[in-house]
Amino acid sequence: MTDESSELANALDQIQIFNVRRAWAFSLDLGEWDRLRSCFHPDASITVSWYSGPLDGFIDRSRALMATRKPEEHRKHWLGNMRSEINGTRAVLETDVLILIREFIDATLFDYTSYARFYDLLEKRAGVWRIVEWNCIYDKDRLDPVAPSRERASPARKRCWRGRRAGLHS
Numbered sequence: 001m002t003d004e005s006s007e008l009a010n011a012l013d014q015i016q017i018f019n020v021r022r023a024w025a026f027s028l029d030l031g032e033w034d035r036l037r038s039c040f041h042p043d044a045s046i047t048v049s050w051y052s053g054p055l056d057g058f059i060d061r062s063r064a065l066m067a068t069r070k071p072e073e074h075r076k077h078w079l080g081n082m083r084s085e086i087n088g089t090r091a092v093l094e095t096d097v098l099i100l101i102r103e104f105i106d107a108t109l110f111d112y113t114s115y116a117r118f119y120d121l122l123e124k125r126a127g128v129w130r131i132v133e134w135n136c137i138y139d140k141d142r143l144d145p146v147a148p149s150r151e152r153a154s155p156a157r158k159r160c161w162r163g164r165r166a167g168l169h170s
Helices: 003-030 033-037 055-067 155-165
Strands: 040-048 051-054 074-087 090-105 108-125 128-145
Touching: 003 033, 003 074, 003 090, 003 108, 003 128, 033 055, 040 055, 051 055
Parallel strands: 040 128
Antiparallel strands: 040 051, 074 090, 090 108, 108 128
């Protein structure tokens, strides 16, 4: 292969690898289980905060979680920068991700934001790139009430509200 042909083949592999992760995000968030399954080789393993094991178990647990959601609850995976290293029919993909979840905790609706990185090992089998191992590295989390209430506020915040009512703050 010429240098130009090699570069084009590598660029095509990168696009296909990135598209596997993109298809994964939409499929999981929308509950498209067959499409989600197509992002992985059958022998894939998954390790995230709430699950470690084979693909089938992850899909079963994800489906069960989605079935118990209330109408106000949802989740979204926002993918950011991606980089891949390709070596023949194997690749490593690292993806910055924001995991946005809205759910009830003790009857209060919260927005949960997780800053993380997905670290994927992929293989090209029969000409198709798919994930064989997916790991999530969690960097930082936030938990914010959707509608803050004075009853759940910290003592410092309550003092601030009292001060405003007394005309101490503009």
